[in-house]
Structures are given as structure tokens and as C-alpha cells.
Amino acid sequence: MQSPATPPRDNPLFVNALAKGMEVLRAFTGAGRYLSLTEIATRSGLDKSTAQRMSHTMHQLGYLEKCADTRRYALGRQLLDFSFQYVRTNPLVEVATPHLIELRRECEERVDLSLFDRTTLVYVIRLQSKREKFYTTLVGRRMPVFCSAGGRAMLAKLPEEEALQIVLASTRTPLTPHSITDVDAIMAKIAAARKDGYAMAVQESIVGELTLGAAVLDEDGRPAGAVHIAASLHEWEPEKFAARMLPGLLKTVHVLNQRVQ
Structure with missing residues (x-):
């Protein structure tokens, strides 16, 4: 599915680190439930080191979940709060x-x-x-x-x-x-x-x-x-x-x- 338009990144107010975190979440679009770190890096266009840091941070905040056996990531239930708040308001x-x-x-x-x-x-x-x-x-x-x-x-x-x-x-x-x-x-x-x-x-x-x-x-x-x-x-x-x-x-x-x- 076509994604939203990419905003210009040369604006001084644009936070590139935040954008990279969102790219990690968007990597799951159209994928199965779980993605490996390599798959996240490939689908997001980030290098593996950046993808690892972003995925770890998202996991700690509850926006990604991790399978204990495979160490693969899935979208976290915390994200549902945003959908609920958007629809509710x-x-x-x-x-x-x-x-x-x-x-x-x-x-x-x-x-x-x-x-x-x-x-x-x-x-x-x-x-x-x-x-x-x-x-x-x-x-x-x-x-x-x-x-x-x-x-x-x-x-x-x-x-x-x-x-x-x-x-x-x-x-x-x-x-x-x-x-x-x-x-x-x-x-x-x-x-x-x-x-x-x-x-x-x-x-x-x-x-x-x-x-x-x-x-x-x-x-x-x-x-x-x-x-x-x-x-x-x-x-x-x-x-x-x-x-x-x-x-x-x-x-x-x-x-x-x-x-x-």
C-alpha cells in the first residue's frame, strides 16, 4: 500500500531520530507478525546498528514486542492506544x-x-x-x-x-x-x-x-x-x-x- 508522502528533511524543526523510529514501525506494514532485526533494517532502509537501537528503544517503550524464543520483533499493544484515541476524538x-x-x-x-x-x-x-x-x-x-x-x-x-x-x-x-x-x-x-x-x-x-x-x-x-x-x-x-x-x-x-x- 502506498505510504504517506515523505516530508522534507532539511527543515531545522525536523527530528531525524524520531523519523527513523517511525520507519522501524512502518517496516511492519504488509509484513507478517514478526520481523528479524535484519528484516527491519532492510524494510526500513536503516543500517543494522541504527535499526537495532531504534528497535530496542521501541521495545522498552512498549511499541514493539519481542518473541522470547526467536528474538524477533512484533508491533506492540501500546500502539493500539493511539488508534483508540484518534478514533475516539x-x-x-x-x-x-x-x-x-x-x-x-x-x-x-x-x-x-x-x-x-x-x-x-x-x-x-x-x-x-x-x-x-x-x-x-x-x-x-x-x-x-x-x-x-x-x-x-x-x-x-x-x-x-x-x-x-x-x-x-x-x-x-x-x-x-x-x-x-x-x-x-x-x-x-x-x-x-x-x-x-x-x-x-x-x-x-x-x-x-x-x-x-x-x-x-x-x-x-x-x-x-x-x-x-x-x-x-x-x-x-x-x-x-x-x-x-x-x-x-x-x-x-x-x-x-x-x-x-
Whole structure:
């Protein structure tokens, strides 16, 4: 998954040692649970001595755990406190939660809230349905905006040139054989979402899944996040799914957007 943009390091306020510690934590992105010190150094781009000092410090602070038998490191439970505090204090999450619970009750399919993070979105509410793959239900999962319904719906709320620059900055690696990666085709999907007020993605992030998404705006009228409804292609035809789910989706997004007016 594409990581957040790297900040300039020539700023006198930038603390390189802290950045190196964060690189150690980010080394676990997309990896298995445990990493050796050599693997941490390789994945973080740090030399082994620096990786060892940073990993030891993170372990002492509780942000890394260590297997007593193999001496390999894993992310520590202490990190969950940051996720909890972020979600607990995010005003959109607080406002959206009861409305998404009601939407989930009405549609009986998975309902999500994601936050916009330029080339990616991050899920912060995931209300699962009767059947799910394990990783699709986890809060904190990142998805590229170019091939997700919610992502395209959010890009549609930006000026066309800005949306294009975000698409161009994306790696556009296909997640499934059905992912649309051609820039012109993606921009056409975004234009359709701008016209319709919502977007649909069929099997572009998970084979067999279709998703509707609509954007939630901030006080400046820019995309803050998106509400998603996802279901199985084995149970729904795209047209019937949209006809059944769109009224509830658009109603929920309309209510959430009223909060900034």
C-alpha cells in the first residue's frame, strides 16, 4: 500500500531520530507478525546498528514486542492506544456512528466510514454483515482511492485537475484482475461520480464484492471521508444493488453533510 508522502528533511524543526523510529514501525506494514532485526533494517532502509537501537528503544517503550524464543520483533499493544484515541476524538466518527448503525440495520450489508488521505483512504468504522473476509473488517485498513467507490466519490468533490494529480501520484497497482488502472478510464469514473453524486466499484478491490460510496465533506466543502455499502456479487446484480441501497446511502451522507452547514 502506498505510504504517506515523505516530508522534507532539511527543515531545522525536523527530528531525524524520531523519523527513523517511525520507519522501524512502518517496516511492519504488509509484513507478517514478526520481523528479524535484519528484516527491519532492510524494510526500513536503516543500517543494522541504527535499526537495532531504534528497535530496542521501541521495545522498552512498549511499541514493539519481542518473541522470547526467536528474538524477533512484533508491533506492540501500546500502539493500539493511539488508534483508540484518534478514533475516539475524531468528530466525524462520533457524529457518523449512530447514522451508520441505522444504515447498517436498514440495508443488512456491510457499512463503512473511511477518511480521505490523498492517494489513500483509511477505514475508521466497519460494521460487518453476515459474511466477511477477516481483513476486510479491520479498522485502520488503507485502500487506494483510484479503485474504490468511496475514493472516487471523494475525488469527484475536488477540482478536476487536483483529482487528476492525485490519480497520477497513485501507484495504480491493480488489487484484482478487475481493477481499473488506466488514468483516462479512472477520470471517466470520477466524472460520472461527480455527475451522479456517488460511485460504484465492482470487484476492483476484492473479487466478488461490489461497493457503493458517497463523499462526506468538511467545513470547506472538500472531501473529509466517505460512507460505503459493500455486498457480495453472488447475491446482488449491480443495478439492483444500486437501486436498493442508494436511497439510504445518500440520505445518510446528506445528514452528515448538514453538520458543517
